[in-house]
Amino acid sequence: MAIRKLLIPQELFYGWGAVDALRNWPGKRALLVTDKIMAANGHAGKVAGILHETGYQVQTFDGVEPEPSRETIQRGAKQALDFKPDLILGLGGGSCIDAGKVVWLFYENPQLMELDWTQLRDEARRVKLHQKARYVAIPTTSGTGSEATPVAILSNHESTPPVKVRIVNMDMLPDMAICDAQFAYTMPPSVTADTGFDALVHAIECFIVNKPSEFVDDLAIKAFQTLYRWLPKAVHNGQDKEARERVHISATMAGIAACNGTTGLVHDMGHQLGSAFKIAHGRSVALALDAGLSYFFPRAEGRFLEAAEAIGLRPEDGKDAAVRLLSALTGLRKEIGIPLTIQEAGVSEELFMAVIDSMAVNAHTLSIRPIPEGPEKIRELFLKVWTGQSS
Numbered sequence: 001m002a003i004r005k006l007l008i009p010q011e012l013f014y015g016w017g018a019v020d021a022l023r024n025w026p027g028k029r030a031l032l033v034t035d036k037i038m039a040a041n042g043h044a045g046k047v048a049g050i051l052h053e054t055g056y057q058v059q060t061f062d063g064v065e066p067e068p069s070r071e072t073i074q075r076g077a078k079q080a081l082d083f084k085p086d087l088i089l090g091l092g093g094g095s096c097i098d099a100g101k102v103v104w105l106f107y108e109n110p111q112l113m114e115l116d117w118t119q120l121r122d123e124a125r126r127v128k129l130h131q132k133a134r135y136v137a138i139p140t141t142s143g144t145g146s147e148a149t150p151v152a153i154l155s156n157h158e159s160t161p162p163v164k165v166r167i168v169n170m171d172m173l174p175d176m177a178i179c180d181a182q183f184a185y186t187m188p189p190s191v192t193a194d195t196g197f198d199a200l201v202h203a204i205e206c207f208i209v210n211k212p213s214e215f216v217d218d219l220a221i222k223a224f225q226t227l228y229r230w231l232p233k234a235v236h237n238g239q240d241k242e243a244r245e246r247v248h249i250s251a252t253m254a255g256i257a258a259c260n261g262t263t264g265l266v267h268d269m270g271h272q273l274g275s276a277f278k279i280a281h282g283r284s285v286a287l288a289l290d291a292g293l294s295y296f297f298p299r300a301e302g303r304f305l306e307a308a309e310a311i312g313l314r315p316e317d318g319k320d321a322a323v324r325l326l327s328a329l330t331g332l333r334k335e336i337g338i339p340l341t342i343q344e345a346g347v348s349e350e351l352f353m354a355v356i357d358s359m360a361v362n363a364h365t366l367s368i369r370p371i372p373e374g375p376e377k378i379r380e381l382f383l384k385v386w387t388g389q390s391s
């Protein structure tokens with residue numbers, strides 16, 4: 001067996017009430033990076049209260065917006081440079097946790113704030129963190145898995161159409177992740193559906209596109225199985241504590257799998273759809289799912305078979321497995337209210353065709369694992385997203 005490494009947060013607490021683990025991390029000054037929703041619904045106050053009781057002075061930066069811009073992050077980093085925290089926490093959905101990571105990166109390395117996007121992407125990989133602070137991620141949605149990855153996604157709004165930029169630094173893997181479903185309990189059904197479907201896509205995409213690997217496969221397939229079964233329950237009855245906990249923990253498992261494997265075309269294309277048409281991330285990857293996954297058939301025929309069987313389907317062969325799997329996921333989207341077509345998501349043909357070339361080039365250029373056929377093939381797949389054909 002080849003020697004491999006599994007990247008996971010240094011400490012990962014999960015279970016109802018896991019946020020109390022913060023009490024075991026004494027320090028002096030904590031900066032909480034979050035958004036206005038968390039400030040209003042009491043979650044930010046709850047975390048700040050625990051930190052106060054543990055002896056911290058606490059400041060909150062609650063200016064994170066969806067698809068966070070660089071300007072927002074720089075405002076947070078300037079607050080950190082003034083306040084000098086020894087602990088930074090990201091509390092919220094993926095945007096808040098990603099924003100918190102880059103606030104931390106800039107706080108430890110202020111010279112990065114002067115760089116253009118390309119330089120930032122390159123230089124961010126090389127610098128060190130942990131000279132000034134540690135980082136804790138507390139997800140309040142069950143989706144991105146960012147609490148378990150060393151990656152942050154920012155939006156470059158200066159580009160036309162806007163593009164998402166991946167900032168990666170192995171030191172950005174959170175020191176502590178707290179997966180406490182009490183923070184997900186207040187999510188409205190549409191957010192539960194969008195973010196939970198994103199987690200499910202991390203799991204299935206990771207399983208299909210990566211070479212076999214023990215930990216990654218097991219985490220991915222288990223998370224896929226659990227999300228497929230429990231996400232509809234969490235969407236239709238947000239008070240179902242068991243469903244909330246299962247979905248919340250599975251989202252982190254899928255995040256660990258995707259961090260140690262990779263996502264693929266579904267995410268490459270989904271990021272472009274999300275940025276170009278301002279579609280929520282979970283919906284944009286749902287729209288790219290059929291076209292992006294079917295590219296891997298028949299290359300990954302055995303993986304389609306295993307995945308289909310994992311959710312109780314009984315396919316006759318690999319081809320049948322791919323068809324049944326995609327059909328089951330379409331059924332799930334219907335059940336939880338995620339648009340099935342790009343037209344349903346409110347995009348006109350004129351708008352779509354105006355940016356299809358640039359989306360294909362960006363999806364190829366920014367891909368973690370670019371496909372050998374290049375942007376032309378991705379353009380073909382985007383056309384399938386428009387027509388709704390999956391093969």
Ligand SMILES: [Fe+2]
Nearest residue numbers: 144198202285
């Ligand atoms: Fe995602």
